Amino acid sequence: MSVDSRGRYTPEAMGEAMPGSEGPAGSRSHNLLSPRRASLMQEPVLVLNATYEPINVTAVRRAMVLMLKGVAQAEEMHNTEVHSAAHAHKVPSVIRLLAYRHIPQQSRALSRKNILLRDRNTCQFCVRVFPSSELTLDHVVPRSRGGRSTWENLVACCYRCNNNKGDRTPEEAGLKLARKPRPFTLHTSRQLMRLIGHRDERWRKYLFY
Ligand SMILES: [Zn+2]
Numbered sequence: 288m289s290v291d292s293r294g295r296y297t298p299e300a301m302g303e304a305m306p307g308s309e310g311p312a313g314s315r316s317h318n319l320l321s322p323r324r325a326s327l328m329q330e331p332v333l334v335l336n337a338t339y340e341p342i343n344v345t346a347v348r349r350a351m352v353l354m355l356k357g358v359a360q361a362e363e364m365h366n367t368e369v370h371s372a373a374h375a376h377k378v379p380s381v382i383r384l385l386a387y388r389h390i391p392q393q394s395r396a397l398s399r400k401n402i403l404l405r406d407r408n409t410c411q412f413c414v415r416v417f418p419s420s421e422l423t424l425d426h427v428v429p430r431s432r433g434g435r436s437t438w439e440n441l442v443a444c445c446y447r448c449n450n451n452k453g454d455r456t457p458e459e460a461g462l463k464l465a466r467k468p469r470p471f472t473l474h475t476s477r478q479l480m481r482l483i484g485h486r487d488e489r490w491r492k493y494l495f496y
Contacts, residue, residue, distance in 0.1 A: 324369060331483055332379050333490045335362065337387040341480055341493050350379045359384050363489035380489040397438060399424055404479070405471040406443035412462045413448050421445060427464065429454045438470040 332350035334343040345353075351369075353359040363381035370376075402424055409416050411425070425444035428434030431454055442464065444452075452460040469475075477494070484490035 327367065327369065327378065330365075330378070331487070333381045333480065333484065333487075333493060334359070335381060335383040335493060336390070337384050339383065339493065341477065342384075342388070342390055343476075344480055344483055347378055350382045351376060353382060353384075354379065357385070362493075365489075380487055381493060397436070397441075401471050402438075402441050403443050405438075405469075405475060409443060409465065410445040410448055411442035411465045411468070412444060412452065412457070414465045415445065417445050423449050425449050425452065427468065428456055432456070439468050442468050 328346065328348040330347045331344050332347055333341055334345050334350070336342050350359065350361075354361060359382040361377070361379040361381070362383050363379070365378040365380050367378040368375045369378060400419075403419055403422055407416070408419060408422060410422065422443050423446060424441050425448070426434040426436070427440050427442060430436075434440050448462065452462055457464055480490075481494050484494045
């Protein structure tokens with residue numbers, strides 16, 4: 288689930304599951320047996336291209352693997368360490384790829400997951416936030432009327448609104464779309480990164496320019 292009960296976006300974005308905030312900053316240490324370590328390893332990490340352009344959000348665990356492989360280096364760190372058998376590792380907040388990666392300008396793959404992400408788990412008719420399991424995809428123009436499965440014709444929809452709408456267009460059902468559905472582009476991704484980044488000041492200089 289990527290939206291909390293108050294409708295704020297929390298970072299499950301880009302396919303990474305991430306639990307809530309670690310709380311106020313300070314020097315903390317987590318050993319292998321620490322119950323908090325597992326959640327720490329899921330904290331969001333901003334990924335920059337070699338050119339410092341923000342391109343993705345990943346989890347601490349994945350970021351540390353990229354660093355160990357020499358694919359990325361840390362640009363910003365938390366005041367927190369995790370310990371393996373022999374070493375203490377600072378926990379990254381922002382990493383940068385060492386080799387430039389070409390990011391195609393085309394939109395992301397059309398999938399249920401990406402549509403829910405684009406619509407921020409919000410039913411596009413009643414504008415309420417739901418867990419992913421309580422949302423379906425609605426064809427704005429029904430398939431029976433020639434509506435296609437495209438970014439522009441699929442929206443996140445709760446089961447209640449979906450039933451209510453049935454085999455009708457929104458106009459016929461007296462429903463109004465919260466916003467016009469658009470393809471999920473890198474621009475959308477960056478908006479999401481900014482929402483996530485509000486939690487971590489270390490991200491600001493890379494995202495707010
Ligand atoms: Zn609804």
